[in-house]
Amino acid sequence: MTELPKTYDASKVESKIYKRWLDSGYFNPDKLPKDHKDHYTISMPPPNVTGTLHIGHALGATIQDVLIRFARMQGKKTLWLPGTDHAAIATQSKVEKEIYKKEKKTRHDYGREEFLKLVEKFAQESHDTIIEQLKRMGTSCDWSREAYTLDEQRTLAVRTAFKNMYEDGLIYRGSRIVNWDPRLATTVSDDEVEWEERKTPFYYIKYGPFTIGTARPETKFGDKYVVMHPDDKRYKKYKHGDQLPVEWINGKITATVIKDKTVDMEFGTGVMTITPWHDKTDFDIAERHNLDKKQIIDYKGKLLSIAQEFAGIHIKKAHPMIVEKLKEKGLLKKIDENYVNRVAINSRGGELIEPQIKKQWFVNVNAKFKAKNDKLKGIIKGQEITLKDLMKNVVASGQIKITPDRFTKIYYHWIDNLRDWCISRQIWYGHRMPVWYKGKQTYVGIEPPEGDEWKQDPDTLDTWFSSGLWTFSTLGWPNNTSDLKTYHPTNVMETGYDILFFWIARMILMSGYNLSDIPFKDVYMHGLVRDKDRQKMSKSKGNIIDPLGVIDLYGTDALRMALVFSTAAGNDIPLAEEKIKGMKHFANKLWNIARFVLTNTPSVILDATPDDSESNFDSRLRGNNKLTAADKDILQKLKLTIKKVTENFEKFRLHEAAQEIYQFTWHELADKYLEASKEQLKDEKLREPTQTILLHCLIVILKLLHPFMPFVTEEIWSHLNQKDLLIISKWPTP
């Protein structure tokens, strides 16, 4: 027996222990002892290389590591595959902001190649920081398989998927209205748009015999269609297709009457004019009735020649000028100053969205393709399905289970409202479209076509396109590797509920199409970490808890335990520093239990207690009819604790598992049995069984606690004369 130091110093122990794990090779499933069977795989949601890890990452990393360590101790061949995400638009916009702040330069001042070098450097630095942080969290992932969404292997996967989907007619190019960010000069997907309520003046303007309402008079120059509901009695005398002269902003125009059921009769006057180029609703109406579409605003937010005297002026500036002109012409009838409007903002950069019609690439969610095999429940090989059907089917059939259950309904609802997914972005950082043009010809392939005349599409792919492939691209796909055959589908996808649509749904889509299989069997969603007043953590509020900061103060184990301890799946987690501090005390308590047990255990007993000692332990006590009430009580409660902890693990109730073991360790073992044992140890006849029980309890709680608090438990374990590391010891049975 080696003596435990008087106090536990997490900062000194953790790096030493982590190195010991790395040296053992046990993070790599291929290097686990041969008796490890039944694969258990988790793909790590790759953190964005946009800086550093925040507390939300720490939560995810902890939960996944807890699951992985539990599975590993259950004798499973566990693979936790780590990686990082290039996060295209988020990373690029971070660098753009930086160079603008420092040098007042834009990416165009640098040019594509030079700018990309800057982004890559930033991404590399972020990557290094993030990996170091993950290691400090104690994550037991297989670093030999680390992946990046933009590395060579993943590029092959992306191009292969794109090519196949294009050839199957699931990817097409078309002119659609998209969310355009004039500042970043790129499109963003529907899911990336955030809506913000703003009070804006609402103008009632005379339009021929009608009055129309708008918050955006600057878009109205080209409005030559006036739309109303077919059942609106007020406008009965106007027929669909009627033409009438109207005095408009810049003179006389001819307006055409359109009847469409999407018009809300209750709103405003029940009449509106449409701007199909700059409004999604209007675009849909124009499509339905085959109407002309005209661009009013350019891609930088300036008015085009149709605005005549206002041409070249930025819409922000032009707005009051146009209002003034309408007033002069007597067209402005009324202004409602209390109108609350919802404006669209790019959540990845913060600029106002200006809808535009652009040629973009889309994934068609309603086109049919043939299933490659029978792996999807209820779908046979060769059967035709759409991506939409597929995404719904795998969850409805129970092949993928979402925890907590309530997100299932939200997921269905999202699918029902799903439109084609715009996958092209006009930014530079990311996977360049594997598309080349020559005159009117288009070539899609993995390698560029022969010949200099072919020009590659300048756009890049939405970052979620590559993330969607993550569970299988990381295992070597499109090559038919043994990793892919062995570890896919993965067992659990553990992530925050905020990326259910962005990512979970896209992974289901991608593996459904490319493999005709599910990417994972279980989805486990955790909540957002908030501060103790339930506020979102943000830099501006100054309520950020920095994972590394608290690790330095209280130790990784304390942070991990605090994160898992009092939260249910999918619920947000208020985290106060006091909670982490409390868990540091718990680590200290455990340390002192170990010190007490070890100073009272002679080496004879210690040596006679190898890891797999449970049956051994029972036989050693059998025939001993001198067990005291305290002995019997603690052994019974220990059994019960093992049972409950294991059950809670299996049901993803990690917080309850943590609470059970916490309660037992402190308030049963330490408070009661250790106190009782002090007397029993003085009694010669009771001494040996008491020592045996103490040691047995210690061994079991170290195992039960190890998934949550890996460092302190492994450190104590190293003082127990055990053959191998705690990380691969056998999970106890009740």
Add this chain to the structure above:
RNA sequence: GGACGAUUAGCUCAGUUGGUUAGAGCGUCUCGUUUACACCGAGAAGGCCGUAGGUUCGAAUCCUACAUCGUCCACCA
């Protein structure tokens, strides 16, 4: 406008097939410096489990309505 979630001790939260005196962390009060631990122990105060009904032998838990807060979704010009 639709959907979902939350409402439990002073504060932050657990409490999943309805079942004995409703739990934890932090905080408060009293006592205790016994060689594992003061990062401790013993004990105490503190809860009409949002409101009102209903089902049941029995409800924090199931049902209905309402209130407050929050989140997500949605093409109100």
